[in-house]
Amino acid sequence: MKSIATFSKNIFIPLTDACHNNCGYCTYRSESPTIMDRDSVLRLLKKGAVARCTEVLFTFGEKPEVYPEIKERLEEWGYSTIIEYLHDLCLDAINLGLLPHSNPGSVTRRDLELLRDVNASMGLMLESSSRRLCDAGMAHEKSPGKHPRVRLKVLEEAGRLEIPFTTGVLIGIGETDWEVIDSLAAIKEINDRYGHIQELIIQNFRPKPGTVMADLPEPPVERVISALVAAKEMFPEIGLQVPPNLNPGREGLFLAHGANDFGGVSPVTPDFVNPSDQWPSVERLRTIAAEQDFVLRERLPVYPAFFELVPERLKTLIASYASEDGFVR
Numbered sequence: 001m002k003s004i005a006t007f008s009k010n011i012f013i014p015l016t017d018a019c020h021n022n023c024g025y026c027t028y029r030s031e032s033p034t035i036m037d038r039d040s041v042l043r044l045l046k047k048g049a050v051a052r053c054t055e056v057l058f059t060f061g062e063k064p065e066v067y068p069e070i071k072e073r074l075e076e077w078g079y080s081t082i083i084e085y086l087h088d089l090c091l092d093a094i095n096l097g098l099l100p101h102s103n104p105g106s107v108t109r110r111d112l113e114l115l116r117d118v119n120a121s122m123g124l125m126l127e128s129s130s131r132r133l134c135d136a137g138m139a140h141e142k143s144p145g146k147h148p149r150v151r152l153k154v155l156e157e158a159g160r161l162e163i164p165f166t167t168g169v170l171i172g173i174g175e176t177d178w179e180v181i182d183s184l185a186a187i188k189e190i191n192d193r194y195g196h197i198q199e200l201i202i203q204n205f206r207p208k209p210g211t212v213m214a215d216l217p218e219p220p221v222e223r224v225i226s227a228l229v230a231a232k233e234m235f236p237e238i239g240l241q242v243p244p245n246l247n248p249g250r251e252g253l254f255l256a257h258g259a260n261d262f263g264g265v266s267p268v269t270p271d272f273v274n275p276s277d278q279w280p281s282v283e284r285l286r287t288i289a290a291e292q293d294f295v296l297r298e299r300l301p302v303y304p305a306f307f308e309l310v311p312e313r314l315k316t317l318i319a320s321y322a323s324e325d326g327f328v329r
């Protein structure tokens with residue numbers, strides 16, 4: 001039987017570009033931040049529903065309320081935090097037939113509890129377990145929310161709450177090869193206890209003009225492959241992804257070394273975090289998969305093995321999309 005490579009048809013909603021972190025490689029965060037109002041979000045959600053997307057990916061900067069202008073807008077709309085606002089937007093998405101997958105950043109257990117009831121799955125990149133990257137002059141020097149202690153705590157709380165979860169590592173931001181393995185081992189240690197990690201992303205750093213790390217080279221592809229091979233060894237059963245839009249021309253190579261997922265591909269919205277790296281078409285992914293003897297299948301934002309963990313209110317929606325083997329019919 002052929003192996004399966006998956007993708008999810010999604011709509012990407014960049015709720016706000018305000019962020020209390022300031023990572024050395026980021027082009028998403030803004031010094032004059034804005035936040036999308038509910039009407040703008042609804043317009044995008046409706047577009048996604050018409051394009052027959054099944055997933056809505058909510059992404060935003062971490063703790064945007066630290067910006068007075070964002071806090072004011074939220075209060076005007078009746079919310080004290082972005083998480084409360086996101087909760088209601090997830091309900092809007094569900095009412096339109098979309099399954100939310102939120103990337104809320106480093107949040108509290110209470111936040112996770114609130115979001116669990118309206119999300120099919122959630123995500124937070126560990127990026128690295130290396131505390132060294134938070135030292136002066138390193139990528140996460142100005143990013144308290146990227147401290148590994150903070151991120152691993154969120155992964156652990158998500159496990160306690162049985163939330164199907166996506167996480168991953170970022171390769172090429174100053175970590176050593178050993179620290180990559182250590183990061184994967186830290187994720188595995190938590191997953192061995194809770195079994196909630198459904199997907200792991202091995203993401204390669206891409207230098208972006210205008211950032212502090214603009215002159216740092218991309219990591220050699222061999223480092224990405226080594227991390228992928230190690231991840232396959234440690235997590236043989238879960239989805240493994242190297243983002244295809246960050247690696248045009250190398251997608252087949254990664255399938256050959258253990259990847260089995262292409263992640264979210266949107267027919268409606270660009271990748272707002274990596275605006276210069278656009279999604280491949282589904283047809284292109286199908287060709288790449290076939291060349292490696294894989295068959296391409298569309299998946300939901302929650303993997304079939306994790307359907308049982310999904311909140312009751314989403315189970316009917318999932319059943320309406322999923323075929324017997326759990327992939328989209």
Ligand code: SF4
Nearest residue numbers: 019021022023026029
């Ligand atoms: S946490 Fe994300 S949005 Fe915030 S500065 Fe870092 S990369 Fe940018």
